[in-house]
Amino acid sequence: MSLKFLSFASLVVVAMANGPNVPPYKPGYPAAKYDDVPLCAKNSSKPWCLSDEVYPIYDIQKALNQYHQEVLALYKDVKAITPNSVDELKDLEEETYLCTSSTTYVQPLRAVNVDGKWRVIVNNVESYNYLFTQSARIEECNVDVGSNCPLVPSCYESRCVQKNIFHRFLVFDPYDYYFPFAIEKFQLPASCGCVIGAYFP
Numbered sequence: 359m360s361l362k363f364l365s366f367a368s369l370v371v372v373a374m375a376n377g378p379n380v381p382p383y384k385p386g387y388p389a390a391k392y393d394d395v396p397l398c399a400k401n402s403s404k405p406w407c408l409s410d411e412v413y414p415i416y417d418i419q420k421a422l423n424q425y426h427q428e429v430l431a432l433y434k435d436v437k438a439i440t441p442n443s444v445d446e447l448k449d450l451e452e453e454t455y456l457c458t459s460s461t462t463y464v465q466p467l468r469a470v471n472v473d474g475k476w477r478v479i480v481n482n483v484e485s486y487n488y489l490f491t492q493s494a495r496i497e498e499c500n501v502d503v504g505s506n507c508p509l510v511p512s513c514y515e516s517r518c519v520q521k522n523i524f525h526r527f528l529v530f531d532p533y534d535y536y537f538p539f540a541i542e543k544f545q546l547p548a549s550c551g552c553v554i555g556a557y558f559p
Contacts, residue, residue: 396468396476406469406546413467415483418530421538422485429528429539433480433490436528436541456507456552457518458500465493469527472543477529480539494525499550507552515555523548 398407422429465481483490499520501508507516522545531538 394476398468399476406464406466406544408464408466410467414478414530414532417532418478418480418483419485421530422480422483422490425537425539426485426488428537429480429485429490430488432539432541433528436492436526455550456509456516457550458508459497459550460500461495461497463493464496465491466527469544471529472524472545477527477542477544478532480528480530490528492527494527494546496547497549498547501550507554510552510554513558515558517553517555519551519553520547521549521551522546 396407396410397412398410399405466479467481468476468478471477479492480490481492499518501518503520504517506512507518510516524543525546526541526543529540529542531540534540
């Protein structure tokens with residue numbers, strides 16, 4: 359009887375330590391190096407992953423429950439909103455883009471930071487009824503970078519260039535046992551510009 363009681367008590371202690379709403383543990387999480395190229399990026403040229411079958415949600419949520427207040431302070435700093443002047447345009451005629459582009463909003467689960475290292479990004483993970491999400495506006499060139507700007511007369515030298523912006527994300531490091539969260543910088547595509555060169559009459 360005492361052994362059964364001790365086993366039940368141990369389970370209760372483990373459940374309390376994990377915190378609320380911890381998803382079921384998913385065995386088989388690869389023990390690769392933290393900054394290795396993840397499985398989700400093996401067949402992609404993008405420096406980020408929007409889906410990840412081995413995303414360590416269990417480990418992230420457990421750590422969020424443990425360091426909830428500290429992470430919340432970091433997270434609120436990251437979530438500072440910066441207005442974008444492009445969003446204020448009412449009609450397409452108000453501005454002409456010499457190089458066409460595609461714009462989307464993404465919530466990456468992994469991405470390459472400015473040091474070229476893959477990082478796990480805290481996204482769509484809940485802790486104490488607080489959902490941690492992080493989004494970024496992505497604008498990529500529809501034309502090949504370096505090609506002539508489609509709307510510029512051929513008498514001008516021109517080329518399309520991909521412009522980038524630095525974005526900050528809250529990341530999770532499973533190998534940092536002291537405090538596994540940090541804010542790191544990531545370079546993301548922000549717009550597609552046109553560089554005008556010499557005139558050839």
